[in-house]
Amino acid sequence: MDKSRLPTSDTISRITGVSKSTVSRALKGHPSISAATRERVVAVARELGYAPNAVARSLVTRRSGVIGFIIGDMSNPFYPEQLERLLRLLALRDMQLMMFHIPPGQDVADIIPVLLQYQLDGCLVASVELSSRAGDLGARHGLPTVLINRIPANHHACAVLCNNRAGGERIARFFVERGVRRLAFVAGKALTSTSRDREAGFMAGIEATGTALFARAVGDYTFEGGYRAGLDLLALPERPDAVFSANDIMALGLLDALRAQGVAVPAEIAVAGFDDIRAASWPAYDLTTITQPIDTLLLRAIDLLAQRIADPTLPPETLYVTGQLTIRGSAC
Amino acid sequence: MDKSRLPTSDTISRITGVSKSTVSRALKGHPSISAATRERVVAVARELGYAPNAVARSLVTRRSGVIGFIIGDMSNPFYPEQLERLLRLLALRDMQLMMFHIPPGQDVADIIPVLLQYQLDGCLVASVELSSRAGDLGARHGLPTVLINRIPANHHACAVLCNNRAGGERIARFFVERGVRRLAFVAGKALTSTSRDREAGFMAGIEATGTALFARAVGDYTFEGGYRAGLDLLALPERPDAVFSANDIMALGLLDALRAQGVAVPAEIAVAGFDDIRAASWPAYDLTTITQPIDTLLLRAIDLLAQRIADPTLPPETLYVTGQLTIRGSAC
DNA sequence: CTGAAAGCGCTTACAG
DNA sequence: CTGAAAGCGCTTACAG
Numbered sequence: 001m002d003k004s005r006l007p008t009s010d011t012i013s014r015i016t017g018v019s020k021s022t023v024s025r026a027l028k029g030h031p032s033i034s035a036a037t038r039e040r041v042v043a044v045a046r047e048l049g050y051a052p053n054a055v056a057r058s059l060v061t062r063r064s065g066v067i068g069f070i071i072g073d074m075s076n077p078f079y080p081e082q083l084e085r086l087l088r089l090l091a092l093r094d095m096q097l098m099m100f101h102i103p104p105g106q107d108v109a110d111i112i113p114v115l116l117q118y119q120l121d122g123c124l125v126a127s128v129e130l131s132s133r134a135g136d137l138g139a140r141h142g143l144p145t146v147l148i149n150r151i152p153a154n155h156h157a158c159a160v161l162c163n164n165r166a167g168g169e170r171i172a173r174f175f176v177e178r179g180v181r182r183l184a185f186v187a188g189k190a191l192t193s194t195s196r197d198r199e200a201g202f203m204a205g206i207e208a209t210g211t212a213l214f215a216r217a218v219g220d221y222t223f224e225g226g227y228r229a230g231l232d233l234l235a236l237p238e239r240p241d242a243v244f245s246a247n248d249i250m251a252l253g254l255l256d257a258l259r260a261q262g263v264a265v266p267a268e269i270a271v272a273g274f275d276d277i278r279a280a281s282w283p284a285y286d287l288t289t290i291t292q293p294i295d296t297l298l299l300r301a302i303d304l305l306a307q308r309i310a311d312p313t314l315p316p317e318t319l320y321v322t323g324q325l326t327i328r329g330s331a332c
Numbered sequence: 333m334d335k336s337r338l339p340t341s342d343t344i345s346r347i348t349g350v351s352k353s354t355v356s357r358a359l360k361g362h363p364s365i366s367a368a369t370r371e372r373v374v375a376v377a378r379e380l381g382y383a384p385n386a387v388a389r390s391l392v393t394r395r396s397g398v399i400g401f402i403i404g405d406m407s408n409p410f411y412p413e414q415l416e417r418l419l420r421l422l423a424l425r426d427m428q429l430m431m432f433h434i435p436p437g438q439d440v441a442d443i444i445p446v447l448l449q450y451q452l453d454g455c456l457v458a459s460v461e462l463s464s465r466a467g468d469l470g471a472r473h474g475l476p477t478v479l480i481n482r483i484p485a486n487h488h489a490c491a492v493l494c495n496n497r498a499g500g501e502r503i504a505r506f507f508v509e510r511g512v513r514r515l516a517f518v519a520g521k522a523l524t525s526t527s528r529d530r531e532a533g534f535m536a537g538i539e540a541t542g543t544a545l546f547a548r549a550v551g552d553y554t555f556e557g558g559y560r561a562g563l564d565l566l567a568l569p570e571r572p573d574a575v576f577s578a579n580d581i582m583a584l585g586l587l588d589a590l591r592a593q594g595v596a597v598p599a600e601i602a603v604a605g606f607d608d609i610r611a612a613s614w615p616a617y618d619l620t621t622i623t624q625p626i627d628t629l630l631l632r633a634i635d636l637l638a639q640r641i642a643d644p645t646l647p648p649e650t651l652y653v654t655g656q657l658t659i660r661g662s663a664c
Numbered sequence: 665c666t667g668a669a670a671g672c673g674c675t676t677a678c679a680g
Numbered sequence: 681c682t683g684a685a686a687g688c689g690c691t692t693a694c695a696g
Contacts, residue, residue, distance in 0.1 A: 008688095008690085009690065009691095010689075010690095019666070019667045020667090020689085020691090021666070021667060021668080021669095021691080021692080022665085022666060022667075024690070024691060024692085025665095025666085025691090025692095032665055033665070034666090037666085049445065051445050051448065051449050052449070052689080052690065052691095053391075053451065053688090053689050054450050054451065055387055055391050055396065055450070055690090056690035057689080058387045059387050059671095059674090059688090059689080059690070059691095060671075060672045060689085060691045060692080061672090061690085061692095062672080064387065066430070074412060074415070074416040075416075075610065077409060079412075080406060080409070080411075080412030083412070083415075083431075084406040084407075084433065087431055087433035088433065091433065091435070096430055096431075096432075096446075096450065097430065097431045098398070098428055098430050098431075099401075099428075101416065101419035101423065103420060113381060113383045114428075117384065117386040118387070119385065119387045141338075223610075223614065227615075252614065252616075253614075256614060256615040256616050259615065259616065260615060278407065278555075279611060282555065282584065282585075282588060283559075283591065283592060284584075284587070284616040285616065340672095340673055340674080341675095350682075350683085351682065351684075352674075352675090352683090353675080353676080353684080353685095354681085354682055354683075356676085357675090357676095357682085364682085365681070365682085366682090369682085384673080385672090385673050386674095387673080388672070388673035388674035388688090389673080389674055389675075390688090391672090391673080391674070391675095391687095391688045391689065391690090392674055392675045392676080392687075392688045393674085393676095394688080
């Protein structure tokens with residue numbers, strides 16, 4: 001009935017008459033244990049609802065089966081969507097996840113001591129806004145770390161990224177093929193590699209056709225920022241024909257700004273985003289965007305992490321996955 | 333450089349020349365330690381970046397400083413929004429959070445053994461769809477548990493709820509005061525107390541005015557379900573003037589269905605929801621709704637939990653917080 | 665195939 | 681005010 005009364009390996013040992021060592025080995029299917037002994041131990045353990053205390057096990061094995069998930073601001077729904085998939089994928093491997101939220105203004109470096117206390121097996125860093133010092137976790141503290149959609153500084157950590165550049169280029173090509181000429185870009189946070197790479201790809205795609213970028217605004221990766229960016233673009237002496245927003249959540253704000261100003265989408269201005277968050281497919285927005293292959297991305301990240309947990313001497317690696325253009329009503 | 337090289341209390345002990353016991357006491361500010369000793373220990377610990385190994389500490393204190401957060405389907409953005417606030421509030425208390433995701437079709441009962449392994453201090457259960465057996469965690473396994481927006485079966489666990497009934501009633505009153513007569517309700521999952529209580533309140537509010545419910549549809553608490561419910565209502569021989577959706581995410585789908593059918597909102601049909609998720613305030617939806625006081629709700633939940641962690645003999649308690657009507661363009 | 669013993673890194677009575 | 685010792689619940693060489 002009480003927490004302190006959970007059965008221990010000693011309980012099983014006393015009931016079955018074999019030693020704790022044997023209980024431990026029997027339960028983890030160690031080959032040297034006789035079938036008869038194993039069966040008896042397993043039966044008693046099951047009957048008592050016994051499971052080895054994960055804390056004690058972690059202390060001796062130096063493996064906790066828990067990985068840390070580090071995120072910053074979650075107002076972009078893309079993060080929660082990743083989280084849900086991640087939990088599903090980890091459950092398949094019997095791994096648990098501990099959350100670490102870095103509030104605005106703080107940095108990964110600030111919580112490293114806390115992180116280190118918990119004997120985590122590894123870390124996934126999912127915020128594009130967090131400093132590159134996240135790589136320190138791996139390099140200086142021996143904690144296997146994989147960055148998601150973030151370029152590791154000094155190659156000190158692993159990373160899995162959606163090919164942001166290719167995605168930006170794809171959008172440019174899509175617009176240009178449809179004869180759009182006055183192309184605008186709405187940037188996310190200036191310091192993030194995702195925004196810069198998506199922009200670089202977009203620029204490359206435009207320049208390949210001999211044209212130049214028509215206008216640029218900044219939306220800081222937020223809905224409200226996207227809304228303001230939309231108003232900024234509409235205030236220009238001449239309006240763009242199409243806008244590529246560096247992520248979806250800004251694109252939604254942008255679409256609402258256009259709607260508020262009576263602009264017809266896509267007839268007057270076409271809009272495309274990046275991520276394919278759930279809201280992108282809601283009829284109110286119906287956003288053309290680059291769909292990030294989240295499951296693949298996370299699967300690769302988990303694989304990379306699992307390999308480093310198994311062998312910490314493995315060198316860092318950076319992997320790319322490719323997003324697909326999803327055409328919807330906002331640009332078609 | 334390596335994980336196994338993290339300094340231990342023994343490291344500090346050797347450097348400072350005091351015993352491990354003294355190191356431990358000095359670091360936690362035990363009053364019996366002399367100021368001089370404490371300062372020296374603290375200085376060395378800081379210099380080495382030492383922090384007590386949480387796993388070892390948990391093993392002896394039987395306190396981990398970690399609580400479990402149990403959620404089901406996260407497609408309703410209300411859950412991620414809670415999660416972010418929760419992380420902020422827990423950080424203030426130096427508590428960590430471990431996530432447990434129950435996939436559709438599974439139940440809390442299925443992960444109880446896993447949960448129990450981790451020496452969690454307590455549990456917060458945040459899914460309205462999970463069985464009432466969540467209360468077992470507290471009652472049968474001694475794990476302090478607080479349900480969020482869920483009525484505990486048999487009073488075996490604590491709970492904090494938004495006053496769902498009062499919210500439903502408030503919406504009814506709001507509609508009736510504006511002279512709306514043909515009121516419809518869109519239900520969430522049939523088995524959830526949130527949907528039932530919101531409906532009961534709505535019905536009570538309607539009946540208080542001598543009228544009756546005009547129409548009812550079911551949206552299963554999803555965006556798509558809300559969309560279908562909208563089409564269902566429009567297919568009726570006579571249309572309602574106003575619809576109360578048991579949560580926001582369904583209301584968004586509903587609004588998109590109305591828009592798709594060319595229905596003017598709120599002129600022809602007014603719409604109200606419940607929760608006040610972020611998307612409710614996006615201009616595309618501009619949804620009138622009951623704003624749940626998330627921070628208060630979570631703060632109360634944490635308090636209830638902290639009390640039970642400190643004294644497990646405390647009886648279960650159920651607390652209510654009150655939502656506020658937030659009037660936006662979808663019903664005004 | 666099995667067991668006794670040591671040890672993971674802490675905390676906490678118990679002495680002094 | 682401080683230390684030696686025991687112990688939290690496991691796992692894992694080491695013997696046999």
